[in-house]
Amino acid sequence: MAGDVALDETLLPLVSAHGSLLAASGPVLHEYGSSVRIGIGGGGRPLAALNEESLSDAEKSGLQAFRLRLSEPYRARKASRPYADVPWGSSTAVPQLHRDRQAVIRGAPVAQDPSAAPAGAPEAKRLAGRVAVGLVIVSGPGSLAMTDAQTRKIVAEVQNGLSYLGGQAPARDVTFVYDIQVAQIDVPDTQSAPPAGTKPDDLYEYYERPWRDAALAAIGQAPGGSGIRSYIRSIKAQKSAQAAYCAFFTHYTLHHFAYCSGSYLTMQYSNDGWGPENLDRIFAHETGHIFGAPDEYAESGCDCGGAWGFHRRPNLNCESCADNSVDCIMKRNTWAMCDETPYHLGYTMTGV
Ligand SMILES: [Zn+2]
Structure with a gap:
């Protein structure tokens, strides 16, 4: 193991x-x-x-990541990870995974150009076949630098999280194919408060844009949504993948520590109160959103309806309304999956 x-x-x-x-x-x-x-x-x-x-x-x-995951110290840390089994929406001990329900799968942050708006995740329709994963590890000046040890940790945490998601696929047909970029940038952190009247959805972009666009430039891409889409499409083609998405890892100040924006994720290394030891499960949870899986914890405002993910199924394990809501990665900090999430993720299901 x-x-x-x-x-x-x-x-x-x-x-x-x-x-x-x-x-x-x-x-x-x-x-x-x-x-x-x-x-x-x-x-x-x-x-x-x-x-x-x-x-x-x-x-x-x-x-290196695989060896780290096989090592005794790594496995011991996982065995005693903080906040194991705590619901993602718990407000008692740790921050909520999402600040509000709009953050579950928020709108495109760079939607000023309608043709550029990634409504949903067009390059990531379902979790089946070859799935290209772009990791953009953002390293800034001074304390914003991502150390080699932190970079190794990120790759290992992503591998651990996606081993869980891939291993749950009933057809065992999911292969994650990686592109790993370290983007060296020198823009300062955004620590000032946003201008009064900034709309809630724009707060993400307020903190993200400066370092993200610098990181995109560092990997040879245009700023904003067009650069992100171009990068995702390029790795999808390079890796002969059926689906693709990317994730930025950073120390820069964010509006929230982990969120999904259509086709990409933004993750803070410190992972807020959950800590880096839980990056794997947060990454797996957010990847769920990339493919259309809804939150299942009550604080997300979930309900049991809807038509989610590739198979267009309702959210029947939402704990607000399900009679027998069970543990699930979309509900709490655990390696467990309810009966509906496999359909939401778009796994290849027999008999469907
Ligand atoms: Zn979520």
Whole structure:
């Protein structure tokens, strides 16, 4: 077991003597490049032999993350993670995952150009097949710098969170394919209060825009929604993926510490009161929103209706109205999933 995800994960031996890609013997869960693919199954032989000197930076990151997840200290920290099983909406001990229900899946932050508005997540219709994941790790000046250790932690937390989501797919047909960018920028933090009268939805953009657009420039993209879409589409094409999304990780001040904006996520490394040890579950939860899964905790204002996600199903596990609401990653800090979320995520379901 890697991390605290109840799955048998293994580093797949991949490259033949002729350098061609060998078919994997089982489902591939994570792909960082042709030489580093992590699969399901392996019978307790997690690490294949590998010529590590020839690996790309992304492959090295993925391998490092997997080794970290296999390590005893990492697994011990996961076994005693703070706020385990606490509902996301709990206001007693930790901040709410979303400040208000509008933040669940908020509108496009850069919708001034209607043709640029990513209504929903057009590049991420369902969690099935190859899913390109762009990680944009934003490193600013001084205390805003993302250290190498923090970058390694982010890659490992994302891997742990997506091992859970991928491992839950009934058809075992989800492969996360990564693009990892470290964006070095030098813009200052936005710490001043926003102008009076700023609309609630614009508060996200007020804090996010300066560093985000600088990060987009650092990875060769235009500012705002058009740059984000261009990046997501480029990794989708590069990785021959059926779906794609991206996530920015930062130390910069945000209006809220984790949120989903159509096709992308914004995550603060400190993860507010939940702490970096819970980045994996917050990332899994927010990825749920990317694919159209609704919140299920009462404070989100959920109700049991609607037509959510690829399969257009109601939110029957919303704890405000469900008779027997069960644990779920969309409801609390746990590796559990209700019977409806697989449909919301758009997993390949037999009989559907
Ligand atoms: Zn949520």
